[in-house]
Amino acid sequence: MASAPAKAPPPRTGVTFAAELTFEGIHLHYGPVHTLKGISLTVRAGEILCLLGPSGSGKTSLLRVAAGLERQTAGRVLMNGREVAGPSVFEPPEKRSVGLMFQDFALFPHMTVAQNVRFGLTDMAARIAAGEAQLAIDRVGLGHHVNSYPDVLSGGEQQRVALARALAPRPSVMLMDEPFSGLDTRLKDSVRAETLAILREMRATTIVVTHDAEEAMRLGDRIALLDRGRIVQAGTADEIYHDPANLFVAGFFSELNTFDARVEGNGVETPLGRFDAGRHAPGSELTVAIRTAGLDVAAHGGGMPPPGTVPGRITARRFLGVSEQLLIAIQGADKPVSARIRADELARDARDVTISVRNGDILLFESGRESA
Structure with a gap:
C-alpha cells in the first residue's frame, strides 16, 4: 500500500529589510503624569526585544511612541540612524514601515479574513495586494478561512489573522502589544512558538510588550525591564536572571524569600544559614533574597540535622503538577519560608x-x- 504523501511545508514569509530602532532620551507626559522618563534604548536590526514590566510601567506607551501613535514630549526616535520623531520631525505611522499588532487584535468584524489582511496594502495594485495577502494568510495556516469572518474564528485563529495583517506589508519593524494575553493556556504555547518561527523567518526587527517574565525569556533575544517609566535593566534572559540589578528585577524573574541582615565579618546570618557577603563591607545593611526553587528539602527523622542544613516543619503544601510549593516554619523566621x-x-x-x-x-x- 502506497504511503500518504508528505505534508507540504507552509509557504515562506517574504523577508523584510530590518531596521535598527533607537530611542534617545524619550520623555512622555499625559498632562501632569510623567509616563516615560528619559528612556534610551537601541533595538538591533533583526532582533526580537521584549519590553517587560508591571502594569503602568510605560511599556505600551513606549511602543506607541515607536509606532508614531504618540508624540514624545522630549527625545528622538531613529530608524537606521534617520530621525523619524524629534523636536522638528514627526513621521506618521504609515511612513515608518512598522507593523502593528494589538492586544485585542482589532479585526474588522464586517470584513473577511482576506479583506482584513489586505486592508493595509493600499499602496499596491489590487492584484499584487491580493497575492501578498494570500501569502501571509497561507503562512499563518489560515488558507481554508480566507473567506470567513472573524466571529467564526477561535481566539488563536483571530490572533493569526492579526499577525498576517501586520506581516503582509513586510514591515521593517514589528510592534506587538501583549499579543498572546487573550489566549487560553493550552493554546498559548503553540501559538507563541508558531509566531516566533514566523518572526525569525521574516527577520523584521520586533518589539513585543509583555508582563510575563517567562514569556519574555521564551521570545526575546534581549529583554528591557521597565518600572515607573524607566528601564531598570536590559540584557539577555541569562544575564538578567543571574545578575539582577536590584531586588525588583530579581523578584520579577523569581519567587523569593527575603531576610534583612547586617554584614558581620565576611558573612551574613539568616534563618536559613550563614552566607558569604561577597564585596559588601562589614556593617552593611543587606536584603538577602533566596529563590524558592533554590531550596533543597529532605525528610528529617529526628536528631541533629546534617551539616549545612536547618530543620523545619511543613505547614502547608500545594500540588502544582510538575512541581509542589511548600511553606515551612523555621526557627528565627517571622513567617514560613516558601520552597518549590x-x-x-x-x-x-x-x-x-x-x-x-x-x-x-x-x-x-x-x-x-536600587543597585545590587
Whole structure:
C-alpha cells in the first residue's frame, strides 16, 4: 500500500529589510503624569526585544511612541540612524514601515479574513495586494478561512489573522502589544512558538510588550525591564536572571524569600544559614533574597540535622503538577519560608524536614538602594 504523501511545508514569509530602532532620551507626559522618563534604548536590526514590566510601567506607551501613535514630549526616535520623531520631525505611522499588532487584535468584524489582511496594502495594485495577502494568510495556516469572518474564528485563529495583517506589508519593524494575553493556556504555547518561527523567518526587527517574565525569556533575544517609566535593566534572559540589578528585577524573574541582615565579618546570618557577603563591607545593611526553587528539602527523622542544613516543619503544601510549593516554619523566621520542589521529591506524609540552600540562588542587595 502506497504511503500518504508528505505534508507540504507552509509557504515562506517574504523577508523584510530590518531596521535598527533607537530611542534617545524619550520623555512622555499625559498632562501632569510623567509616563516615560528619559528612556534610551537601541533595538538591533533583526532582533526580537521584549519590553517587560508591571502594569503602568510605560511599556505600551513606549511602543506607541515607536509606532508614531504618540508624540514624545522630549527625545528622538531613529530608524537606521534617520530621525523619524524629534523636536522638528514627526513621521506618521504609515511612513515608518512598522507593523502593528494589538492586544485585542482589532479585526474588522464586517470584513473577511482576506479583506482584513489586505486592508493595509493600499499602496499596491489590487492584484499584487491580493497575492501578498494570500501569502501571509497561507503562512499563518489560515488558507481554508480566507473567506470567513472573524466571529467564526477561535481566539488563536483571530490572533493569526492579526499577525498576517501586520506581516503582509513586510514591515521593517514589528510592534506587538501583549499579543498572546487573550489566549487560553493550552493554546498559548503553540501559538507563541508558531509566531516566533514566523518572526525569525521574516527577520523584521520586533518589539513585543509583555508582563510575563517567562514569556519574555521564551521570545526575546534581549529583554528591557521597565518600572515607573524607566528601564531598570536590559540584557539577555541569562544575564538578567543571574545578575539582577536590584531586588525588583530579581523578584520579577523569581519567587523569593527575603531576610534583612547586617554584614558581620565576611558573612551574613539568616534563618536559613550563614552566607558569604561577597564585596559588601562589614556593617552593611543587606536584603538577602533566596529563590524558592533554590531550596533543597529532605525528610528529617529526628536528631541533629546534617551539616549545612536547618530543620523545619511543613505547614502547608500545594500540588502544582510538575512541581509542589511548600511553606515551612523555621526557627528565627517571622513567617514560613516558601520552597518549590519537584512534585515527586518528598513523601506525602513528610512533615519534619531539613533545608539546604544552593549558592547560585542566593542574591544580596544593599537595603534601601536600587543597585545590587
